[in-house]
Amino acid sequence: MSYQEKTISNHNFEECTKCTICTLYCPVMKVNPLYPGPKQAGPDGERLRLKNPWFFNYALKYCMNCKRCEVSCPSGVGVADLIQSARIKYDKSAPKLRDRMLASTDFMGKLARPVAPLVNFGTSLGITKTALDWTLGIDHRRSFPKYSGRSFESWLKKHASKQAAFPEQVAYFHGCYVNYNNPQLGKDLVKVLNALGIGVQLLDGEKCCGIAMITNGMSAQATKHAKHNVAVLGKAVDAGLKVVATSSTCAFTMRDEYRSLLGVDNSAVRDSILMATRYIYEKLENGAKLRFKPDFHLKAAYHTPCHMEKMGWGVFTERLLRMIPGLELTVLDSACCGIAGTYGFKKENYASSQAIGEELFKHIREADPEVVACDCETCKWQIEMSTGYTVMNPISILAEAIED
Amino acid sequence: MKQNEFDVIILGGGITGAGTHRDCCLRGLRSLLIEKKDIATGATGRNHGLLHSGARYAVNDPESAEECIRENMILRRIAAHCVEETDGLFITLPDDDLGYQKTFVDACRKAGIDAQIIDPELARRLEPSVNPALIGAVKVPDGAVDPFRLCAANMLDAQLHGGQVRLGTEVTGFIREGDRIVGVHTVDRRTGENADYYAPVTVNAGGIWGHGIAAMAGVEVGMYPAKGALLIFAHRVNNYVINRCRKPSNADILVPGDTVCIIGTTSTRIPFEECDDVAVTPDEVDLLITEGAQLAPALSSTRILRAYAGVRPLVSADNDPTGRSISRGIVCLDHAQRDGLEGFVTITGGKLMTYRLMAEQATDAVCRMIGVYKASYTENTPIPGSQVKSYEEVAGKIWEKPSAAQKSAASRMGTRAADISEGDASVICECEEVSAAELKLAIDRLSASTLTDLRRRTRVGMGTCQGQFCACRAAGLLAEAHGCVEKERRDLADFLQERWKGNFPIGWGDTLREAEFTQWTYKHVLGL
Structure with missing residues (x-):
């Protein structure tokens, strides 16, 4: 009818x-x-x-x-x-100063980078943590990510001509974490991709994906970032490139949150944004070869980040890790680590955050690996702080496992 | 006076009966209300819940229009928590005659209705869901009224003023002394017990069933039943009432009420035998959606929650087979003058909007007959719960933790919500956010004895899941209150059957998925 x-x-x-x-x-x-x-x-x-x-x-x-x-x-x-x-x-209440600071990962990174050793020293001190707790409400029990003195972007720009020489090209959305905190992860990706004969390009000026702004009441700024990023992603996609990311939340945000929360049309670029693990796994599946170190041995446990679960892509990382000879892999039962980006940094959420993560921490302690593998940097901070185990991005593990 | 003797007996627990009962009690009469089923089971609970501004009647029935706007303003004052002051729009679509707008506005103003022609662009801004093709719009003081809540609050106030109520009690005959009716024979439909009640006056406020009650008393009231079908949508699409600015027709009113919105109605004459069990037909559903989408196109892509129909108690005046042209005016019959039958009054016609005025007229007649000279003061007396200044403040007084149940309770109960502040805050109905405390209060104070009774008083089971989760929880509370599990099991089955009746005519898409899920849960998991 x-x-x-x-x-x-x-x-x-x-x-x-x-x-x-x-x-x-x-x-x-x-x-x-x-x-x-x-x-x-x-x-x-x-x-x-x-x-x-x-x-x-x-x-x-x-x-x-x-x-x-x-x-x-x-x-x-x-x-x-x-x-x-x-x-x-x-929610029309203005975000607190703390929330604005936590959300502005890009801006804070720019500020901290030139004086990185000082910032790292400062944020490791008990007195700084107490002060941040009292004045801003950032929980004093939290450890802070370290800043790097040199950004990943400036490193890759130096190697741009070498990268351009590779027959195949891919664009890399490195995100704030790789740029300011852990350029080594970016270098690891470059190493792996180069080994596959693929050169790595920067986007034409990426901005923070904006997820922390979305969850901290700064959607207007997040929308600006989203529009900017969709435009620069568009340039790469138009040039026939795939865009890979090493942070599951950045990838997820640009693929899904832009559209559903910010109303930014990303249809032209969405399908071209991939996690690096998926991209590499598919290359290897299609016959590409990596030369692995013959004597490599590592006992790792894989934790699937929530946003990786949401994308349904945890399986690609897992499969990729299983391709590494000498890697003894346990896949941990899926559970949230509890940090959720900036969420766990907030004083009012600290107790919940740790209580949520406890189940995962227990699984990790039971598995007792040499490293925990995980595609998300904030999970890394949480797990390292709460369990003492070292957490590595799967790409870094792969980089270690292949011949130089 | 004996236990079973009263000043007045009122037959019918709809809004007219409840209002009359209250007015009688406020005027100091010992009043007994007898209802065959439960409060608001007839037309009272089966309409739009529209707080008419009267604009709809302004052109064809100016007298009704004047009554409406007067009562509209009174209800905003005395029943604030039952009313939502949404305002309404009368829109002209390209197919309609824009010339009618002037006739309409002139008639409204003559009736005292504040009707303002507004720019179609403004109408689109005020009400984003409105058909964007509109070429004209008039803003009027329409609103929404919750008829269940209004009826229950009238009952409660009557009770607080000494009134007595027998629900689930059927009148089997009248007790006569010559040409005078002096009482009624009744049977309690639940226990089967017979009882007689005496009063010098009996008021017939039975709605469409008043026809049969009058016949039982040996007098003829020429009523005829006009069925009106309506559809409930699963969420609020509009925030203004939307009407068509043309001669009243089918499915041309869309009313936002509580968490839902309702499109209606149709008007079909039906035989009296069908009044107890009216069903909505596929053609009616089709018509309601098609016409409804003219008012707000989003309706064609919104989940439908239920279909239902009510029967208007129209009093015959001419031979119009649809009943549209009949006056919705109040009919108050003193059968002594009309038929030579003493001690019997019929109050009918009218509508939900004018119930208070109907009650006042009926009570005036009662007072006249028993020689009590007191004027009605219901016009200025708030019903319990309505003295709300701020819902925030009321909500803040119930329980510590801010929750949707707390806010819902405040918006449903008004100041009466203070009565549940000590109670159990567990949420029983998750769609409509009804707490255990609110249900227990309805069982203890508003004489709810079945799940359906509870639904009418609290909205339990009225949400999108249609009782899937709340019904068994609420049944637990009832079983505890009555100390009988077996009876409650049957009640639960009846309740679910009744919910399905409303789902059946619109059983497709998400509504069907949900109904199936409910069936699995109750039949296969709970073994009902």
């Missing part, structure tokens, strides 16, 4: 059948009684907010945006998107 065809809902939140599976998979609900949970905060809350914005609940800020609710939803409801969109739409 005609009306049956006509009235299929366009509203994603109406596809929720209230099965409540998402509440079982929500890491926050298990530890924080103040959080109403994904079903209430998402599709249920949406109806109430449409009735009256008064029903917006500030407890939605406890959502870590891990997207595990969306992964678990059998009806394909964008639960976390609903929650983050509601925060963007209804």
Whole structure:
């Protein structure tokens, strides 16, 4: 009948059948009684907010945006998107100074880089941590990522002509972390790709992907970044390049959050943005060869970051790692580490953050690997701080495993 | 006076009966209300929930229009927590005659309705869901009213003023002394017990069933039933009431009410035998969606929650088969004057909007008959819960942790929400955010004895899951209150069957998926 065809809902939140599976998979609900949970905060809350914005609940800020609710939803409801969109739409309170600082990873990196040793020394001191806790509400128990004195961008620019000589080319979205904190990871990627005969290019001036801005109430700035990045990504894609990333959150943000939370059309570039692990795995599957060190041995445990779960790409990293001869791999049961980017740095979230991560920490201690492999830098900070185990990006492990 | 003797007996627990009961109690009468089923089971609970400004009637029925706007303003004052002051739009679409707008606005102003012609562009800004093709718009003081809440609050106030209520009690006959009705024979439909009640006046406020009640008393009230079908959408598409600026027709009112919005209605004459079980047909669903999408195109891609129909108690005046041209005016019959039957009053016609005025007229008639000379003061007396200054403040008083249930309770109960501040904050109905405390209060104070009764008083089970999760939880509370699990098991089955009845006519897409899921849960997991 005609009306049956006509009235299929366009509203994603109406596809929720209230099965409540998402509440079982929500890491926050298990530890924080103040959080109403994904079903209430998402599709249920949406109806109430449409009735009256008064029903917006500030407890939605406890959502870590891990997207595990969306992964678990059998009806394909964008639960976390609903929650983050509601925060963007209804939370009109200005972000705190702390949140602005935490969110501005790009800006803070630029500030810290020239005086990196000083900053690193300063942030490792107990007194600095106490001061940050008191003045800004950044938890004093947190360890801070170290800054590097030289940015990855300036390093790669120096090697641009050498990279351009490779017959095949790929663009690299390095993100703030590689640029300011860990240029070595970028160099590791270059080493691996070069070994495959692929040269690495920078984008024409990338900006921070903006995820920390989105979750810290700075969506207007995030949208500016998104538009800029879509434009520079577009240039690379137009030139026939794939764009690889080593940070799962950067890749996920540009692929999914731009579109669903910021309303920025990324359709022209979305499918060309890949995790480096997926890109390399597919190359190897299609016959490309890497020369592995014959005597390489490492016991590693792979932790799948939440956003890797959401993209469904953990399997590529896992397969890639399994291709390394001499790598003894345990895949850890999927669980959130609890940091969720800037979330765990906040004093009010510290206890929840550590409680959420405890399950994962336990699995790691049980596996007792030499290193934990993980595609996400904030997971790395959390795991290293909370368990003492070293965490390496799978690309760095691969770089170590191949011949120089 | 004996236990079973009263000043007045009121038959019918709809809004007219509840309002009359309250007015009688406020005027100091000992009043008994008898209802066959539960409050608001007839037309009261089966309409749009539109707080008419009267604009719809302004052109054809100016008297009704004047009554509407007057009562509209009174209800905003005395029933604030039952009313949402949304305002409404009367839109002219390209197919409509824009010339009608002037006739309409003139008629509105004459009736005292503040109707303002606004620019179509402004209308699109005020109400983004409105059909963007509109060529004209008039803004009027329409609103939304929750009829269940209004009815329950009237009942509660009557109770607080000494009124008594027998729900689930059917009148089986009248007790006569010559040409006078002096009481009623009743049977309790749940226990089967018979009881007689006496009063010098009996008021027939039975809505469409008033026709049969009058016949039982031996008098003829020429009523005829006009069925109106409506659809409930799963969320609010619009925030203004949207009407068509043309001669009243089918499916031309879209009302935002609480968490949903409702499109209606149709108007079809049906036989009296069908009044107890009206079903919505596929043609009606088709018509409602097609016409509804003219008002707000988004309706054609919004999930439909339920279809339902009510029966208007129209009083015959001419031979119009649709009932559209009949006055919705109030009919208050003193059967002593009309038929020579003493002690019997019928109050009918009218509409939800004018219930208070109907109640006032009926109570005036009662007072006249028993020689009590007191004027009604319901016009200026707030019903319980409505003295709300700020919902934020009310919400803040219930429980410590801010939650959606707390805000929902405040918006549903108004100041009465203070009564649950000590209660159990566990959420029973997750879609509509109803707490255990709110349900327990409805069981204890608003005489709810089944799940359906609870639904009418609290919105439990009215959300998108249609009782899938809340029904068994709420059944647990009822079983505890009544100390009987077996009875509650049957009630649960009845409730789910009733929910399915509303899903059936629109059973496709997400609604069907959800209904299937409910069936699996109750049949296969819980073994019901």
